[in-house]
Amino acid sequence: MVRQEAVANAVAVCTLPGSDPAAASEALRHELVTAGHMTDADAREAAGHLVRLARIYGAGPFTPLEKARHQLGVDRSAFRRLLDVFGVVPQLRSAVENGPSGKYWTNTLLPLERKGVFDAALHHKPVFPYSVGLYPGPTCMFRCHFCVRVTGARYDHSALDDGNKMFAALIDDIPTDNPDAMYVSGGLEPLTNPGLGSLVRRAAGRGFRLTLYTNAFALTDRTLERQGGLWRLHAVRTSLYGLNDAEYAATTGKKAAFGRVKANLERFQRLRSARAEPVKLGLNYIVLPGRGRRLLDLVDFIAELNAAAPDRPLDFVTLREDYSGRPDGLLSGAERADLQEALTGFREKVAARTPTLHVDYGYALNSLSAGADAELVRIRPETMRPTAHPQVAVQVDLLGDVYLYREAGFPGLPGADRYSIGKVSPGTTLTQVVERFVTSGGQIPPAEGDEYFMDGFDQVVTARLNQLEVDTADGWADQRGFLR
Template sequence: MKTTPTATAAPIGIADAARPDADRPAVVRALSAEVTRLTGAASDTAERQAARLADLTAHYGASPFTPLEQMRRRFDLDRAGFGRLLDLFDRIPQLGAAVEQGPAGKYWSNTIRPLNAAGALEAAVRREPAFPYSVGLYPGPTCMFRCHFCVRVTGAKYDAASVVPGNEILTSVIDEVPSENPTAMYLSGGLEPLTNPGIGALVSHAARRGFALTVYTNAFALTEQTLRRQPGLWDLGAVRTSLYGLNNDEYQATTGKRGAFERVRKNLQDFLRMRAERAAPVRLGLNHIILPGRANRLIDLVDFIAELNESSPDRPLDFVTVREDYSGRDDGRLSEDERTELREGLARFVDYAAERTPGMQTDLGYALESLRRGVDAQLLRIRPETMRPTAHPQVAVQIDLLGDVYLYREAGFPGLAGATRYIAGRVTPDRSLHSVVHDFVTSGRSVDPQPGDEFFLDGFDQSVTARLNQLEQDVADGWDQHRGLIRAV
C-alpha cells in the first residue's frame, strides 16, 4: 500500500486547488513551482504538469468516484504519462488534502476516510472476510408512523413474543463488537427503536463496554415517561431525531398521524430540559429531509430550533443535519426550480443558523454541501446494474430482532418484498455475527440485483457502493497502485 509523504507547509495556492472559486492561474503557478522543486523539470514541462494536477484535483474534489482510466482518457495521456502524473500527485500531499476539502468533501470526511483507515474498503475489494466496521441494531418491533417515503409495509411489525429473545440476540452482538471504535454501533430501523421496552437496557449494556450509541428516532415515544421508565437512554451518545415537518399539517401529510408535530416538539423540549437538569452528556440533534414543496423552509427550521432552545438556553440543541431524499423515488425528488431555490437559500440558512443558534453544528451532507459551494452535484443514484452482488458486509451490516443480518440499511423491514434475499444469515445463541459475515464472504455467495432493489440502499450504502465500484474498476484497468486516487490516511 502506498503511503502519504510527510506534509510540508503548503505553497500559496495549492490548498485551494479544488475550490470552485479558486484562482486557477495562481494554483497552476504554485503547483508549477512545486513540480520544478520536486523534479527539476523545465518551466514549460512543469507548467503543463501543474495544469493537469490542478484539473485532476478540482475534478476529484467535486466528483470523487470517477475511475482513473476515465481521467486518463480525458487528459489524452498514454499510460506511462498518466502514471507519472499520479506519482507526482502523491508527492504533493497538499493536493490530496485539497481534494478532501473540496465541494464533495463530505464523502471523504464522513465515509471514505474513516473506512480507508479501518481497512474496510480494502477487505471488500479483496473479497476478504472482516468484522463489519459499522453495526446497526434494529430493535424496534413496530412504528406509529406511516411516512410516504418510507419503504415499510403498512401494518408490518414483529411479533411481541420476539422482543425478549431478540434483545438477548442484540446483547450478544454488543458483546461481540470490538470496542476500539466507540461509535461502531447505532440503533435505528427498520421500525421505531423506542417502541422496544428493553432499549434502555441495551444502551446501558453497550455503554458499559465503552460504546456511545446513537439512536435514530422519530421522537414520538421520547416522552418524559419513557425516559423515567428507561433511564438507560441517558447512556446514549446521541439522539438523532428525524424531523418530518415544521407544523401540524406538514407532519400529518408526511407521517399520516394527527397531532404528531405537537407531541414531538414537546418531547424535544422536555428532553432538553431534563438533560440540563441531569447534566447528561448525551447529544441531541435533528435530521431534516428536504421534501418536495418545502425547499424554502430552511429559515423556518432555524427558527424552530431557536424556539426549542428556549427550554434549555444553557444547553441547546447540538447539531442539525439537512439532506435531500436519497430514496430515489420520483415523489422525493426536487424539481429544477426547487433546486435553484435551494441553492440560493443554503448560504442564507448556514449564516442564519450561526446567528440564531451559535455553537450548533450544521451538516449539509454530501450533495447539499457541494450545492452550497457552487457545484450542482446530483445525489448518487446506484441502479440495479451498478449494485454489487457481494454487497459490503465488511463495511456495514444491520441486525433485526430475529437476528437476521441485512446487507443494506433500507432492507431491514419485516414483510418487505425482496428484502430477504439480502439477509446474509441469522445470528443465534449458537452462531455469532462474525460467523455469519465470514461464511457469507468466504462462500462466494452473491445476490443478483432485481429492479427496485436499489431502494434498499440509503445514502451511506450508495456512497460505499460507488467507492467500491470505483476501486474495483481501477484495479481492473491496471491502476491498482493508485486506485481511488487517495488511499492512505
C-alpha cells in the first residue's frame, strides 16, 4: 500500500517545477509493469515518454498532438500506443490537471468537453448555447479607463420595459438541464436596471443559479428593498477597482466610490447573515503590473469586510492579471520574481487572516504561483474563427441583440455590430437566432483589432477549437485535444 501511494505521488507531481522526472519515470515504469500494461522492456522507454507527455500538456494544454509527437521523437504508431496507455493511468491525468496550466483543463476545457459543445462547434451543429450572458444594464456610473465602453454610451430608458419582457421570455426558453446556463453581466452595470430582481426571481424559479457581475455601487439597502428577487441570486461577484478612494477615482473617474462600495458590501454581508440567505459573495480583483504587493492589502480589506458579519465571511476572491499591454504577454524576470513573492505572501496571509476564503488564481497566476512562467493565450485576428462559437456562449443585450463575444455587447462600440448575429424578439427566440447563423454557414471575417471583443474565456475556447481542428487534420480525430 505504501509503495502504491509513493508511485501515485511521484507521478502526480511530475509536471510541477522542481519535481524529479527521472524518479517519476522509474515509479511509473514499475506501475506499468505491475498493472500489466507493458512488459519491463517496453516500460523502461515508455515511462520516460509518458512523463514528458504529461509535462508538455501540464504546461501547454493547447499543444497540437503532432507537435507533441515530434517533441518526443517517436513514430505515429508508437505515439498512439503512448496515448492509449496514458489514458489508463489516472496519476498521469492528475499530473496534467494539477500542472502549472491545470486551470485551463479543470476550469474550462474539460467541463466543456463533457457537454459536447466543442464537437458541435467543429461540426457546425446548431445547439443551444452552453452559456448565455444577460446584459440588462441601461447605463453605468463609472468611466473605467480600461473599459471598452464608448464614453457616455447608454440605452434609452424607454428600452427597459420591452427589454425586460424579452429577457423574461428568454429565461423561459432556456433548457433547464444546465442550472448554470445563465449569468448576469454587461456591457453596462446590471444593477441600473430596476427590473433585474424580477428577472432573477424568474430564473431561480426555473432552477437556474445566476451569478451577478457588478461594481456594487448600486448594491444599496434601497435597491435590495425594491428588488427583493436579488436575494435569489446564486452569487454576487463584485469587481474591485482599488483599495481606497484615490485608486477608485483614478480607475473609475468617480470620487468617493470606494467608500460607498465598501459600505454596500458590509451591509450586504450583515443582511444576508440576518436573513440567513444562501447567496454567495465574492470579489474579482485584477493585479496590475507593478502592484503585486497590494495583494497583502487586499487580505486586510477582506478581513475588514468579514468583521461586519463574522458568521458569514466573504466566500471567494478571483485574482486575475493584466499584462495585455505587453506585445508577448510575458512578464519580465524582475516582475515575475516580485509577483511570485507577492503571491506567496498573499497565500500565507489568507491562511492567517481569512482561512475560509476560496481563492481562484485563474489561468496565468496559477502557473506563476506554481513557479512557471505566466503566459496567457493570445488570439490574434489571423487565429480568430470566422464561425466563432455560438454553441458554447452568446451574450444578449437589452435590445435583444445576440453577440458572439463577451466584450462586444457594449452600445455604440465601433465594429461590434458585426458580431451581432440576430435579435431576440417576440417573434424570434434565441434558439432560432443561433440556428439561423449556424445552418446558413454564417461567418464574420476578422478585422484588425477584433480580438479585443474577446475576453479570456472566448480566447481559451478559440484556442481549443483551433487545436482540435489541427489534430483532426493531422489524423488524430479520435485522440484530438489530448485529454477529453
